[in-house]
Amino acid sequence: VHASFVDAMGESAAEGRGRPGDASNAGAELRRWSTRWPDGAGFARYLAELHGESRADTPRPPGRVPYTTWWWTDGSTYLGRIEVRHRLTPALRQHGGHIGYDVRPSARRRGHATAMLRAVLPHAAALGIERALLTCDVANEASRRTIEANGGRLEDERSGSLRYWITLEAPRSSTA
Numbered sequence: 001v002h003a004s005f006v007d008a009m010g011e012s013a014a015e016g017r018g019r020p021g022d023a024s025n026a027g028a029e030l031r032r033w034s035t036r037w038p039d040g041a042g043f044a045r046y047l048a049e050l051h052g053e054s055r056a057d058t059p060r061p062p063g064r065v066p067y068t069t070w071w072w073t074d075g076s077t078y079l080g081r082i083e084v085r086h087r088l089t090p091a092l093r094q095h096g097g098h099i100g101y102d103v104r105p106s107a108r109r110r111g112h113a114t115a116m117l118r119a120v121l122p123h124a125a126a127l128g129i130e131r132a133l134l135t136c137d138v139a140n141e142a143s144r145r146t147i148e149a150n151g152g153r154l155e156d157e158r159s160g161s162l163r164y165w166i167t168l169e170a171p172r173s174s175t176a
């Protein structure tokens, strides 16, 4: 999905992601990688870093936790991504939570975010998460609906963020 991923990141940039002042993870990635993604070696390097982020023993700055990213694709077409942070920090408990996602602009409103979140919940449970925290801006109706369609229960609103919990089913034991 290399070519399609590069196109999708271009769509995100056209939407304003990655501009100065965009503090999102997706924005930071765009600023750091957009000139290197089109090149095969640069893309491979990015993927290696992404894999590293999922490992507990990868060095990371204080306050950063391991996270695993899954890409949602259709054949060789990249549609979106979803990431699960393996545990919460005090900051993530306020804003950010366990799970973040985005769908490329040209593939929105087709149910991908709802399906992607549903698909990732067993993986989050397998990481040992019993209740997943998801947060979204009060004004982000699409994200709010995505979370509610997946059983999110609203706890409260903090500084413009809605905080939802999804109770996860315990992973099936491999010996059962």
Ligand SMILES: CC(C)(COP(=O)(O)OP(=O)(O)OC[C@H]1O[C@@H](n2cnc3c(N)ncnc32)[C@H](O)[C@@H]1OP(=O)(O)O)[C@@H](O)C(=O)NCCC(=O)NCCS
Binding pocket: 100, 101, 102, 103, 104, 107, 108, 109, 110, 111, 112, 113, 114, 115, 135, 136, 137, 140, 141, 142, 143, 145, 146, 149
């Ligand atoms: C939020 C986002 C992931 C939703 O992706 P999506 O694939 O379009 O979502 P879905 O098609 O699964 O739609 C989910 C629900 O939101 C509704 N929805 C989608 N876009 C909407 C919009 N722009 N305005 C209002 N409702 C919208 C859908 O109708 C659907 O509601 P329903 O289940 O009641 O019918 C996507 O808009 C996105 O990537 N936004 C930028 C990044 C972001 O905000 N990530 C979430 C951070 S918490």
